[in-house]
Amino acid sequence: MEHEKRYTLQDLQTFAEFIRSKTDHKPTIGIICGTGLGGLADTVEDSVVIQYSSIPNFPVSTVKGHNSQFVIGKLRGKTVICMQGRFHLYEGYPAWKIVAPVRVMSLLGVETLFVTNAAGGINRSYNVGDVMIIKDHINFTGMAGHNPLTGPNMEEFGPRFPNMSDAYDVNLRKLAHEIAEELGFQTFIREGVYAMLCGPSFETPAELRFLQTGGADAVGMSTCVEVVGARHCGIKVIALSFISNMCILDSDAGEVLTTEEIMEVHSGIHSQSLQSLQNMVSTIIDRL
Numbered sequence: 001m002e003h004e005k006r007y008t009l010q011d012l013q014t015f016a017e018f019i020r021s022k023t024d025h026k027p028t029i030g031i032i033c034g035t036g037l038g039g040l041a042d043t044v045e046d047s048v049v050i051q052y053s054s055i056p057n058f059p060v061s062t063v064k065g066h067n068s069q070f071v072i073g074k075l076r077g078k079t080v081i082c083m084q085g086r087f088h089l090y091e092g093y094p095a096w097k098i099v100a101p102v103r104v105m106s107l108l109g110v111e112t113l114f115v116t117n118a119a120g121g122i123n124r125s126y127n128v129g130d131v132m133i134i135k136d137h138i139n140f141t142g143m144a145g146h147n148p149l150t151g152p153n154m155e156e157f158g159p160r161f162p163n164m165s166d167a168y169d170v171n172l173r174k175l176a177h178e179i180a181e182e183l184g185f186q187t188f189i190r191e192g193v194y195a196m197l198c199g200p201s202f203e204t205p206a207e208l209r210f211l212q213t214g215g216a217d218a219v220g221m222s223t224c225v226e227v228v229g230a231r232h233c234g235i236k237v238i239a240l241s242f243i244s245n246m247c248i249l250d251s252d253a254g255e256v257l258t259t260e261e262i263m264e265v266h267s268g269i270h271s272q273s274l275q276s277l278q279n280m281v282s283t284i285i286d287r288l
């Protein structure tokens with residue numbers, strides 16, 4: 001899989017050209033809608049929808065409950081491009097493919113990327129329904145060799161060895177805190193470190209304790225790949241995790257984590273918290 005022919009700059013430019021041919025919108029903000037957060041894309045006005053499957057040679061998301069399309073249009077007066085449905089390592093996609101949409105966004109003129117995801121809470125002070133502003137990440141899959149930037153560097157996007165010390169923009173995080181306060185969300189807003197693992201199996205309690213010791217507050221199976229790609233090409237990033245479940249850290253507790261628990265994100269049980277998150281994202285975009 002890793003040895004498949006990678007997208008060239010020309011391939012990525014062709015994707016961007018295809019999108020440009022479908023709309024006059026010139027997005028400056030990219031949004032990756034995580035599990036349960038696709039509703040945000042539905043609020044985009046004057047929208048043009050482009051199915052991934054309609055773009056020749058473009059990857060297609062295979063996850064149940066995830067749509068597979070770009071939604072381009074206006075959100076709070078700003079021109080945005082949303083990914084409704086993203087690509088995951090656990091689906092079998094190599095990291096270089098997962099990052100392609102972010103590079104296409106960059107070619108389209110995107111300067112700020114908003115990433116959302118659903119994550120398990122490792123930090124014991126967290127609760128289901130909390131929203132964590134990501135302040136830093138532990139890119140386990142990247143550390144294990146699945147970094148999207150391996151292989152020949154695409155100089156057109158960025159340097160061979162890009163900095164990651166400021167991956168999650170400090171000013172955007174400040175803005176997110178201010179807006180959370182204005183909206184009265186202080187009780188469920190957190191800020192913490194997100195660890196990405198490949199999945200699709202959930203973590204064992206021993207793995208989770210390892211992550212906890214290493215400083216992770218939440219864990220999931222997405223985000224870091226796209227963020228590394230975005231930072232490589234100079235896109236500013238803000239990311240929010242919706243805490244969809246608390247992780248089980250005790251091997252003797254006799255508890256299990258079910259997919260249903262996480263899928264409740266889709267079923268509406270979390271709809272009020274998700275609505276708050278959505279509200280927060282649009283307000284941040286309003287102020288960008």
Ligand code: HPA
Pocket residue numbers: 118119120121202203219220221244245246247257262
């Ligand atoms: N682990 C990994 N990924 C997740 C979780 C989890 O507990 N919850 C949502 N995505």
